[in-house]
Amino acid sequence: MSEAQDRAWSELSGFYRFDVPRDAASTSVHPDAVFEPTQEYGRTAPLIVEIGSGQGHAIVNAASTRPDQDFLAVEVYVGGLARTMLDADKADARNLRVIEANAPEVLETLLPEGSADEVWIFFSDPWHKKRHHKRRMIKDGFGATVGRALRDGGLLRLATDWEDYALQMREVMDAAPEFERAFEGEWAERYEGRVMTAFERKGIAKGREIRDLTYRRVAR
Numbered sequence: 001m002s003e004a005q006d007r008a009w010s011e012l013s014g015f016y017r018f019d020v021p022r023d024a025a026s027t028s029v030h031p032d033a034v035f036e037p038t039q040e041y042g043r044t045a046p047l048i049v050e051i052g053s054g055q056g057h058a059i060v061n062a063a064s065t066r067p068d069q070d071f072l073a074v075e076v077y078v079g080g081l082a083r084t085m086l087d088a089d090k091a092d093a094r095n096l097r098v099i100e101a102n103a104p105e106v107l108e109t110l111l112p113e114g115s116a117d118e119v120w121i122f123f124s125d126p127w128h129k130k131r132h133h134k135r136r137m138i139k140d141g142f143g144a145t146v147g148r149a150l151r152d153g154g155l156l157r158l159a160t161d162w163e164d165y166a167l168q169m170r171e172v173m174d175a176a177p178e179f180e181r182a183f184e185g186e187w188a189e190r191y192e193g194r195v196m197t198a199f200e201r202k203g204i205a206k207g208r209e210i211r212d213l214t215y216r217r218v219a220r
C-alpha cells in the first residue's frame with residue numbers, strides 16, 4: 001500500500017471497516033459472524049452490496065450521491081479498500097462500510113438472509129484460461145449463494161467485458177430457480193449507476209464489448 005493508503009487503513013478503519021471475525025484463512029468469515037445492517041449504519045435503509053469493488057469508484061460515487069441508501073463494499077484487495085475509504089472520507093460519505101473478505105462467504109453467512117436490496121458485481125475476474133474457469137465467481141450454485149442475501153424482488157446487477165464469461169453468467173443465472181431476468185432482449189441496458197472504471201476502459205481499449213445483465217430475486 002502507498003503511504004496514503006497505509007494511513008487510511010489505520011485512521012479510517014475505525015469508522016468504515018467492519019472487522020470480520022475469521023475462520024481458518026485470512027480472508028475467511030467465521031460461520032457465526034453476522035453483519036447486522038441496522039446496527040452498523042445506525043438506521044434502516046435499502047442496502048446495496050458491491051462484490052469485488054476494486055478501488056471503490058462505483059460504490060463511492062453511488063454512496064455520495066444517494067444518501068438515503070446504505071452501501072457495502074466487499075473486497076479481498078486491501079489497497080483497494082484503503083482507496084475506497086480515502087475517497088469516501090473525502091466525499092463525506094458516511095453511508096458506506098467496507099469488508100475485507102471472500103465475497104461468497106459474506107453472501108452465504110455474514111449478511112442476514114434477505115438483507116440486501118441489490119448486489120453488484122462489475123468486471124468480476126474473468127479467469128480467461130479454460131483450466132482456470134472453475135475459479136470464476138459466477139458459476140453453478142452462485143444463484144443460491146447470492147439469492148440468500150437478496151430480499152425478494154431484489155436485484156443482481158452484473159457487467160463484464162469478456163464475452164464467454166457473459167455467456168456463462170447468463171446461462172448460470174437463467175438456470176437459477178431463485179432468479180428471473182429483469183431485462184428484455186439479449187443483454188440488459190447499461191446500468192446508469194455504474195461509473196466507468198479502469199477495467200471497463202481497458203476492455204474497451206482492447207476492442208471488447210461490455211455486457212450488462214440484471215436479474216430479479218423471485219419470492220421465496
Ligand SMILES: C[S@@+](CC[C@H](N)C(=O)[O-])C[C@H]1O[C@@H](n2cnc3c(N)ncnc32)[C@H](O)[C@@H]1O
Binds near residue numbers: 055122124199
Ligand atoms: C477485475 S477487478 C474489478 C474491480 C471493480 N469492480 C471495477 O470494475 O473496477 C475484480 C475485483 O474483484 C476482487 N475479487 C476477486 N475475487 C474476490 C472474492 N472472492 N471476494 C472478494 N473480492 C474478490 C478482486 O480483488 C478485484 O479487485
